[in-house]
Amino acid sequence: MALLEVKGLGLEFSSPGGTVQAVNKISYDVEPGEIVAVVGESGSGKTAAALSILGLVPQPPGKIVAGEISFDGQNLLDLSEDEMRRIRGRRIAMVFQEPMTSLNPLLTIGRQLTEAMRLHLGLGKAAANDRAVELMNMVGISDPQRRLGQYPHHFSGGMRQRVMIAMVLSCEPELIIADEPTTALDVTIQAQILSLMQDLTEKLGVAMVIITHNLGVVARYADRVNVMYAGRIVEHGTAVELYRNPAHPYTIGLLNSVPRLDRPRGSPLEPIPGNPPDLTALGRGCAFMPRCRFATPACGEATPDLQDVGGSHVAACWELEKIRSGKAA
Secondary structure (H helix, E strand, O other), X not given: OOOEEEEEEEEEEEEOOEEEEEEEEEEEEEXXXXXXXXXXXXXXXXXXHHHHHOOOOOOOOEEEEEEEEEEOOEEHHHOOHHHHHHHEOOOEEEEOOOHHHHOOOOOOHHHHHHHHHHHHOOOOHHHHHXXXXXXXXXXXXXXXXXXXXXXXXXXXXXXXXXXXXXXXXXXXXXXXXXXXXXOOOOHHHHHHHHHHHHXXXXXXXXXXXXXXXXXXXXXOOOOEEEEEEXXXXXXXXXXXXXXXXXXXXXXXXXXXXXXXXXXXXOOOOOOOOOOOOOOOOOOOOOOOHHHOOOOOHHHHOOOOOOEEEEOOEEEOOOOHHHHHHOOOO
């Protein structure tokens, strides 16, 4: 049985400009010990969907209007705030988007790292401190005993992100949600952080959801990938299926915009034209139609459902057969 199952999740936000359809009936699952990536541009609904899992969407203005979020067989949407508080940090933990601002600048690293262990695990001060030293060694921070007494400004961006990973591992969760875990880090540190997270997943058997806008970053780390656009999952498959045979025009556009070593030197990147749609005014057709080079008038008539591409690979596109056969306009 899947550890996490999101079924038909719908999330809306009220705004002066109208109702924002942030997440539009998405479904996916995560198996124990698996890394699932959620990929898409800013505003595609990736983070909103993740915050819904943890019950962190402010209501109002947010409102979950449809669906079910099942964790270990229990629907999280049925739980009270007190019940969710016992799950957050203990069984489901989250690495938030910006390591520079996710840590409290007024508290020592040791205080922030031991707080969850004392709250959820009931550890005393000495036991929590010993566990914190062990965790900092695990994530590659040298001289951990001394550094527990330091403050976030004493750490580089990469080291802060390692501290955040140590914090989410402190209570031995079953699921980790990593929201843009490599934001604002240089490419070398990005690779180190992702390799660290992959190693910890394999060693500890922790399931992980990685949220990112960069398909290239997760190519070698994710087992399966969900591509989101305008609040919907438009393509899903294993990383191998998605990279070898991208089927949705949006996924093709994302891949073409990533620098590649197998292209001639000096060849330009191919950006996706246009801008993401206004989520307060989505029409009845495919949301990607205004930016799609394969679009036909039929694409504006109705929103396509996910269709089988082969294996576990599915994509939502009216021109799917033509794109795969190379006959699309």
